[in-house]
Amino acid sequence: MSRQPDPNRRSEQARQAILSAAADLCAEVGFAATTVEAIAARAGVGKQTIYRWWPSKAAVLLEHMQRARETSADFPDTGDIRADLLAQTTAVEALFASHSGAIWRGLLIAAQSDDIAADGVRALLEKAVTDATKRLSTAQVNGELRADADLDMAVEIIYGPLYHHWLLRARPVPNGYMKEILNVVFDGLNPRRH
Amino acid sequence: MSRQPDPNRRSEQARQAILSAAADLCAEVGFAATTVEAIAARAGVGKQTIYRWWPSKAAVLLEHMQRARETSADFPDTGDIRADLLAQTTAVEALFASHSGAIWRGLLIAAQSDDIAADGVRALLEKAVTDATKRLSTAQVNGELRADADLDMAVEIIYGPLYHHWLLRARPVPNGYMKEILNVVFDGLNPRRH
Amino acid sequence: MSRQPDPNRRSEQARQAILSAAADLCAEVGFAATTVEAIAARAGVGKQTIYRWWPSKAAVLLEHMQRARETSADFPDTGDIRADLLAQTTAVEALFASHSGAIWRGLLIAAQSDDIAADGVRALLEKAVTDATKRLSTAQVNGELRADADLDMAVEIIYGPLYHHWLLRARPVPNGYMKEILNVVFDGLNPRRH
Amino acid sequence: MSRQPDPNRRSEQARQAILSAAADLCAEVGFAATTVEAIAARAGVGKQTIYRWWPSKAAVLLEHMQRARETSADFPDTGDIRADLLAQTTAVEALFASHSGAIWRGLLIAAQSDDIAADGVRALLEKAVTDATKRLSTAQVNGELRADADLDMAVEIIYGPLYHHWLLRARPVPNGYMKEILNVVFDGLNPRRH
C-alpha cells in the first residue's frame, strides 16, 4: 500500500520547475527524448519528486496542457456560427504551431500506450468536443445548421481535417486552411444549385 | 563505412517469420511492447538478422503495412463518387478494426519520433491521398463535385473525421459512420434549401 | 565527461553479493564462463551495478583476490629462512588448490589482454615479491644467503617453478614439491663437495 | 556425423595465408583481438575455410608454433651443461621477444579454457621438458649434476623463473638474466664455503 504525499508540504517551486522543464524539453528535443531523467536534471529536481506527484511524464505534460487550456477563452458565441468556428479553429491552429503543439502531439502519442495519458487526453478532447457541440447546438436551434445534423459527428468533420493535416501528414497548416474547410463543411462538396 | 548486406543471399523464411512475428505481437501486446528482442524471439531469429535488414521495429511493421497495401484493390470507380468513397472508407474502417489497424496505429505513433517511420508513413499516406484525389478529380470533371473544390483538402475532410474518431478519440467506428460523414461532406451542414 | 558514482551511497549488500557470486562462478564454471551477465543474475543485481563500480569482471575478481590477500598473514620470520619459505610456499600451494586458485588463474589470463587486470595483477604480484624479498634480505644479512645474490631474481627462482608447474603444465602440485625445490635452490644442482 | 574434408584438395595458399594472418594479427593486436573473423578477413579467406581445418583460432596459432618449433635446432650438447642451458634459454628468450612470443603467450592463455589448445600446449611444453631432461640426464651421468637431483623438477627450476618474469610479471628479460639464474640454480643460494 503506497503512501500518499501531503499536498500542503508540496514545493510550488519544484512543481513549476518541473512543468516548465518538461514543456521546454518537449519543444526542444521532442516528446520521445523528454525522459523523466532529463526533466529532473533540467528542473534541478530529484526524480522522486516527479514520481511523487505525477505517475508518468505524460501526466506532467498533461497538467501543463490543462493549465494552458484553463487560461484559454471559452468557445466564442457572436451569433454567427461560421465566424465563431473560424475564430476557434484559428486559435487551435495557433496552439498547434506553438510549444504547446509539440506537447499536445506528444500526449496524443502517449495516449496510445499509456492509460493515464489516454484518460487525460480523452478528457481534454471530450471537453473540446463538448464545447464545440454546445455552440453547434445553439446554432442548430437558431437554424444555422441542418436540423438532422449529428453534432458530435459535425465536430469531427470540423476538427478531423485539421488533425489529419497537422498530426498525421505533419504539415504546417497554411493560411486560410480552416476557412476553406468550413466552406466545404457548411456548403458541401456538391455542385452549387443555381 | 558501413556495409550493406547482399539481398540475394537473404533468407526469405526469416523475412516472413519476422514480419509475421512483428505483426502478431503488435496485435497481441501492442506497439510499445513489440520490442525487437520479442520479435526476434518469436520469429526464432537472431536480433542481428532484424537489424541487418531493417533500421528499427517500425521499419519492419512498415514493410508489413506496405505489403498489405499492395495487395489491396485500387480505389473503386463505378461512376458514382459517393458510393465509391463509401466503399473505400468502409474498407479503411475494416482495416482499422483488424490487426493491421493496431500496426497502423503504432506506425502513426512511431512516425512522430522516428524519421524512418515518418518517411514510410508519409509515403503510405500520400499514396492514399493521391489515389483519393485522382478519383475525386474524375468526379469533379464529371460534375459530381463543385468545380472550385480543393481536392487535397477534400480528401482530408473525408478521412480526417475517421482518423479523429478512431485514432484520437480511440472509439470503435460505428456502423454507418462514414455514410453519415459523407452526407455532410457532400450536402454540407447548412440547412437544406427547398 | 563521465560521472563517477558516490562511494558513500554504495550498497554494501550488493557489493558482497557480486564479489561472492563472481568467486563462486569462477570456481564452478571457470573464468571464461564467468560473464558479467551471469554474475549479475547470480548476485540478484543489475548489470549496471557491476559496471558502476568495476570496469570489468576481472576487476571484480581482483578485488576478491585483494581482500583474500589482506586477510592472509605476513611473511613468516622464525629466523630460519628455508623453513619460512617452505611455510609460505606451502600456503601458496594451498591457495592454488582452493577456489582462489581458479580465480587467480583467471586473473593471470585476463592480465594478458586487459590493462586494468594487468595493473591489479602486477600490484598483487609485486607485493608478494616485495614481501619475499624483504624476508630474503634479512636472511642475507644474517648470512643465510650468499651476499651477492640478486634477491628479486631469487624470488623468481623460488616461485617460478611453482607457477610453471601449476599454471603452465596445469598439474596438481605434489606433496613435498616445494621442499625439494628449495633444496635445489639453496644447495644448487652442482654435485656436493665433501 | 560430420564430414571429413579431403586433405588432398586443400589449398596450400589458403593455409599459408591463414597461418600468416593469424600470426601477424596476434603480434599486432594481441591474442584477444585475433578473432576468427579478423583472421579470415586479413587472409582473404572464408571463415568456413578456417573452421574446416582447425577447430579454433588457438589451433591455428598452435600449428604456427609447432612449425616454428620444428625448424628450431635441437637441444645443444657441447659437453658443458651450463653453457648448453645458457645457449638454449637464450634462444627461448629470443623467442619470447619475437612475434612468436606473442603467439606463445596467447596459446598459454587459451590453454586455460580451451581443451584443444591445452593439449597442444601441453605437447609442446612436454616436448621441451623432455628435451631438457634428456640433456640434464647426460650431464647427471657425467657427474655435472647431483646424482639425486629430480630432473623434471630441475627443468622447472631452470625455466620457471624465465616464465615467471616474462609471462606473469610481463617484463622484458634483461641481458644476463638466465646466466644469473643458472648461477644460482647450480651453485645454490647458500653462502659459499671456503
Added chain:
DNA sequence: TGCTAACCGAGACGGTACGTCGCGTCTTGTT
C-alpha cells in the same frame, strides 16, 4: 573434353554476451 564432387570466397544465419540507457523504486542525508 565434359561431368561432378569438393573446396573456395563470401557472408547470412541463430545465438550469447557485451556495455549503455532509461525506467520506476529505494535509500541517504539536508532543509
Added chain:
DNA sequence: AACAAGACGCGACGTACCGTCTCGGTTAGCA
C-alpha cells in the same frame, strides 16, 4: 516530511563474434 541526489533491480537497446549454414565460382580427378 518533502526535498536533491542518485544507487538500485530491471529490461531493452544496438553491436561484435561465435560457430554453422548456404550460396555461386572455381578446380580437380574420373568418364
